[in-house]
Amino acid sequence: MTTPVPDDTALLDRARAGDREAQGILISRYAEDVYRLTARLLSDADLARDAAQDAFVNVLNGIGGFRGQASVRTWILRIAANAATTLGRRRTRRREIPLDAAGDPADAASGDDSAAARLDGARLERLLARLPEKQRMAVVLRIRNGLSYREVGEVIDCSEGSARVNYHLGIKRLRELAES
């Protein structure tokens, strides 16, 4: 007989009460999602990892204040985005550690046409860093984390319509920068 997987609400209730197992499941469930976001926002592997850790500490600190006004996932991602923003602002001039300098070697080796047509990963990271914060977040959350516009709005604290506008502005700007 398999153990039923607890849903997010049940997990939060248990984690709120100090259940270490529930906290571990929550971390396991969202660590990758959080890191994907912080990595794209910070373009620095060490900072992204620190931001992910800060995010979960803040999640557990603030867990009592979660009222179900958003989904657990968007609530956690919002905290992660704030953690990344905080670390990004504290960042002193330091050499960025590229997360991906040359794309996937396997694609190049296999002669994958679709990979060759894509933008270089490192260049795209640099272009992404030039977008205003909300546009960058909207683009990353929509494309990298797969959120709907409504969910993007919950994370970056704006309406669904504004989230859509921020996304399209960001994509247009990225396209202009890439083609220039």
Add this chain to the structure above:
Amino acid sequence: MNCESITDLLPDLASGVLDDATAALLHAHIATCSGCAAEWRIVQSLRADATALPADLEAGIVAAVARMPAHRRRSHVPYYAAAAAVAFALFGGILTVQRLGDSASIARSATPIPAAGTGEAVFPVVTDPLVGNQSAVSELSAEQLEALLTEMDS
């Protein structure tokens, strides 16, 4: 399908969540439209799993959480809420005694206003014109989008 519909769905196409028929329609359009093809390349590049997960990601997070003081790993909101309720009641009681002679109400209700006659609550409804007009956004220029965003955020 037109470009407006296409650009909204490109992230979903990259995620693989679209049904086969819709995905085929999008690919057929992308093959004939340079603008949408350029945006598709950007979406694919951002979607590509170029960011390797640190091997110790979860362990590092668990360790960071474990370093939190034990009492902070549990929510104390119930206790704070009770304390706040007592403080509010005392404060509210003091204000009420002081203002009993004042005809103006000091109560600020956070509840919705009952509609006249029906007794049912009426919440103010804010409509976002863009939510109901999905296809219009992507065809706006950057300047128009900026202006729209300024108007929406004001």
